[in-house]
Amino acid sequence: MEKDSNQSRGIFSDISEINLREQLLVPDPHYLEGYMKMKAFTPARLGLWRCGPRYKTQSILRFRADHAAAQDSVFSYVSPDLIKEMRFIAIQTKCCSKDEYLTRPDLGRRFSKEYEEKIKRHITNRPKIQLVIGDGLSSAAIEANIKEIIPSIKQGLNYYGLDCAQHIFVKYCRVGVMDQVGELTNADVVCMLIGERPGLATAQSMSAYIAYKPTMGMPEMRRTVVSNIHAQGIPPVEAGAYISELLYKMLNYKKSGLDLKAAENRN
Amino acid sequence: MERAVLSVGIDIGTSTTQLIISRLTIQNKASLFSVPDIVISKKEIIYQSDIIFTPLLRGYQIDYNGIAQFVRKQYMKAGISKQSIGVGAVIITGETARKENADRVIETLSQDAGDFVVATAGPDLEGILAAKGSGAGNYSFDRKVPIINLDIGGGTTNLAALDGDQVLDTACFDIGGRLIKVDPETLQISYLAPKIQQLVHQLNLDLSEGTVLKSAEGLNPIIDVLVQVLENSIGIGEKSDFFDLFITNHHFTQLDAGQIRSVSFSGGVAECMRHADDAQPFAYGDIGLLLGSRLRHSKIEQYKDVLPAQETIRATVIGAGAYSITVSGSTISYTKDALPVRNLPIIKLTIEKQDPNAPEFTDQLKNRMDIFHTDGERSNVAIYITGLKSPTFHQLQHCARQIVSGAHELLAHHLPLIVITEDDIAKALGHQLAHDLPPGYPYICIDKIKANHGDYVDIGAPVPGTTVLPVSVKTLLFN
Numbered sequence: 199m200e201k202d203s204n205q206s207r208g209i210f211s212d213i214s215e216i217n218l219r220e221q222l223l224v225p226d227p228h229y230l231e232g233y234m235k236m237k238a239f240t241p242a243r244l245g246l247w248r249c250g251p252r253y254k255t256q257s258i259l260r261f262r263a264d265h266a267a268a269q270d271s272v273f274s275y276v277s278p279d280l281i282k283e284m285r286f287i288a289i290q291t292k293c294c295s296k297d298e299y300l301t302r303p304d305l306g307r308r309f310s311k312e313y314e315e316k317i318k319r320h321i322t323n324r325p326k327i328q329l330v331i332g333d334g335l336s337s338a339a340i341e342a343n344i345k346e347i348i349p350s351i352k353q354g355l356n357y358y359g360l361d362c363a364q365h366i367f368v369k370y371c372r373v374g375v376m377d378q379v380g381e382l383t384n385a386d387v388v389c390m391l392i393g394e395r396p397g398l399a400t401a402q403s404m405s406a407y408i409a410y411k412p413t414m415g416m417p418e419m420r421r422t423v424v425s426n427i428h429a430q431g432i433p434p435v436e437a438g439a440y441i442s443e444l445l446y447k448m449l450n451y452k453k454s455g456l457d458l459k460a461a462e463n464r465n
Numbered sequence: 466m467e468r469a470v471l472s473v474g475i476d477i478g479t480s481t482t483q484l485i486i487s488r489l490t491i492q493n494k495a496s497l498f499s500v501p502d503i504v505i506s507k508k509e510i511i512y513q514s515d516i517i518f519t520p521l522l523r524g525y526q527i528d529y530n531g532i533a534q535f536v537r538k539q540y541m542k543a544g545i546s547k548q549s550i551g552v553g554a555v556i557i558t559g560e561t562a563r564k565e566n567a568d569r570v571i572e573t574l575s576q577d578a579g580d581f582v583v584a585t586a587g588p589d590l591e592g593i594l595a596a597k598g599s600g601a602g603n604y605s606f607d608r609k610v611p612i613i614n615l616d617i618g619g620g621t622t623n624l625a626a627l628d629g630d631q632v633l634d635t636a637c638f639d640i641g642g643r644l645i646k647v648d649p650e651t652l653q654i655s656y657l658a659p660k661i662q663q664l665v666h667q668l669n670l671d672l673s674e675g676t677v678l679k680s681a682e683g684l685n686p687i688i689d690v691l692v693q694v695l696e697n698s699i700g701i702g703e704k705s706d707f708f709d710l711f712i713t714n715h716h717f718t719q720l721d722a723g724q725i726r727s728v729s730f731s732g733g734v735a736e737c738m739r740h741a742d743d744a745q746p747f748a749y750g751d752i753g754l755l756l757g758s759r760l761r762h763s764k765i766e767q768y769k770d771v772l773p774a775q776e777t778i779r780a781t782v783i784g785a786g787a788y789s790i791t792v793s794g795s796t797i798s799y800t801k802d803a804l805p806v807r808n809l810p811i812i813k814l815t816i817e818k819q820d821p822n823a824p825e826f827t828d829q830l831k832n833r834m835d836i837f838h839t840d841g842e843r844s845n846v847a848i849y850i851t852g853l854k855s856p857t858f859h860q861l862q863h864c865a866r867q868i869v870s871g872a873h874e875l876l877a878h879h880l881p882l883i884v885i886t887e888d889d890i891a892k893a894l895g896h897q898l899a900h901d902l903p904p905g906y907p908y909i910c911i912d913k914i915k916a917n918h919g920d921y922v923d924i925g926a927p928v929p930g931t932t933v934l935p936v937s938v939k940t941l942l943f944n
Binding site: 232235345346350353354356357423424429430433440442443459463 | 466498499798854861888889892895896899
């Protein structure tokens with residue numbers, strides 16, 4: 199109610215609540231319908247109008263708000279409550295702070311001895327499938343999607359007669375650390391769900407990197423990637439179902455990445 | 466990845482029957498790093514048949530053998546075997562759809578013409594396919610402007626208003642070139658369609674079957690009315706007293722046709738519109754040329770932007786051959802034993818997931834399915850669900866449970882469960898359905914399909930080398 203009355207006075211409590219695709223700032227457009235249709239095709243900021251040679255105040259504020267949201271998702275942490283609720287095994291890389299994480303990508307790809315031991319202690323059964331959840335460059339992406347995608351992956355695996363049990367959560371995570379997880383757990387397939395570098399369109403986009411028996415130093419072409427997982431992209435629930443099929447195929451073909459594509463095309 | 470599929474289109478119309486074969490290219494448009502997005506990326510027409518007069522028996526039946534022979538001969542001429550035809554559609558149009566064996570003819574022909582050739586009929590679908598086949602759909606898509614196409618055939622005029630790939634509305638009138646047949650030599654009238662007879666009566670004209678005309682001008686009062694009704698149909702001019710008389714099923718009701726500036730014509734009469742005025746008016750033994758020439762000078766030319774159609778007389782058959790089949794989304798789930806499905810009526814349900822107090826749709830589903838329960842026979846239906854855009858896992862589970870419990874009757878008769886969604890969610894929903902159904906129960910769950918209540922659907926076996934199923938959403942209406 200309060201928001202409504204604020205809006206009617208032209209005041210917004212949060213400028214990023216405006217749906218940009220439905221907002222056109224061009225006064226008296228020649229062909230409003232066509233303009234709106236064009237805007238519906240893209241998240242790009244079309245039709246912002248101008249004041250002299252500059253953007254209007256509203257556009258600048260919105261740009262800054264979206265940029266701030268993107269930065270926040272990099273610098274914030276996945277809530278410890280969520281990690282607890284999902285019963286993740288909490289691990290972190292060699293990084294000790296966000297600053298170190300951003301400036302030293304190499305440290306984000308390796309665990310310290312202490313955490314290596316923790317993984318080995320918890321995962322002892324050489325799982326067929328090991329899920330790893332990493333904050334990556336967007337904690338917001340993990341918070342938005344993880345509760346929907348994991349049950350969907352599990353449901354899909356159930357369909358293929360498979361399962362996955364204990365999931366690892368990695369703080370200060372880079373994609374390459376999944377290779378070390380592979381070596382430590384002896385899992386057949388490692389699937390990492392990691393927050394994507396946020397953009398101005400969304401800060402909630404997540405990717406899945408999946409590899410068959412990954413090893414440290416392996417070529418990147420052995421990774422299969424599913425990107426753009428978020429409510430406006432590939433819905434997390436549907437992505438989970440698709441990922442479960444990929445996991446099933448990798449176990450069948452004993453391959454991932456470009457090798458898997460090639461093997462599939464041969465059949 | 467690129468695959469080619471041959472598609473046949475067969476149009477059995479009021480006056481003519483024709484066939485085309487097109488090559489559809491199916492391609493994954495997504496990058497290597499994304500979920501596949503498999504679409505029909507190209508449509509090329511590789512063979513066009515001769516146009517023959519629709520073979521009829523005693524005027525009220527379609528000569529099935531005549532048509533089957535025509536199809537065989539055209540396949541031979543095209544150098545294509547029946548086995549290599551992957552998909553396609555047979556459409557029965559205009560007055561021919563009213564013949565007493567129309568339903569059986571297209572059903573048999575669709576089985577005979579190739580693997581996954583679907584049977585279609587209905588004035589609205591006809592108008593849509595003609596508009597797409599004529600090129601009006603591409604024009605609208607490229608220019609981002611809405612367009613109305615009038616497909617004027619022998620017996621009916623089928624209108625469709627398109628905006629890109631979206632259908633805005635359809636309409637149909639009993640106006641066509643062969644409503645009156647006239648001997649080109651003797652100028653004797655050999656046939657007056659029933660609605661023309663009514664018009665003649667109400668206008669107090671001295672015309673009947675057998676009348677010998679002094680000149681083509683004797684038909685002017687009739688042609689004037691037909692042209693006025695067509696002008697009215699797209700929002701031009703004062704409404705004719707006979708407007709309602711010529712409506713087949715309905716006029717445009719979803720839109721104000723006067724607002725749409727772009728118009729195109731297809732069908733046999735559109736071909737006639739290209740002829741010079743001084744041509745022998747009854748060269749084809751009917752009023753097609755008269756109607757065409759009068760349309761060329763009608764108010765439509767003054768009030769609208771009339772675009773030259775790329776295809777005229779072949780628009781409908783091209784529509785059937787190239788535009789009646791789509792593909793499902795790329796991430797779907799099904800059991801092979803449930804395929805193919807043919808001519809299933811669609812039940813549409815919308816999920817209000819934002820509203821926690823929304824009524825369960827289990828009962829809705831049960832009620833709607835009861836309509837298809839006749840004489841103790843239970844026939845299958847396709848359950849079409851909208852409103853599932855990026856649901857939570859909990860909402861998805863809930864939805865699957867409601868479907869399975871609402872479809873209890875189908876399960877009791879061991880009919881495969883067919884679920885179609887508008888939004889990209891079919892693989893997850895399918896996995897959930899498989900979990901909730903008895904082990905091994907046959908089902909299909911596909912997505913990214915647009916359909917409406919009252920439509921019918923056909924779903925074929927997967928396109929080789931892809932993960933998609935060919936789908937045809939259509940109508941099956943015989944008058």
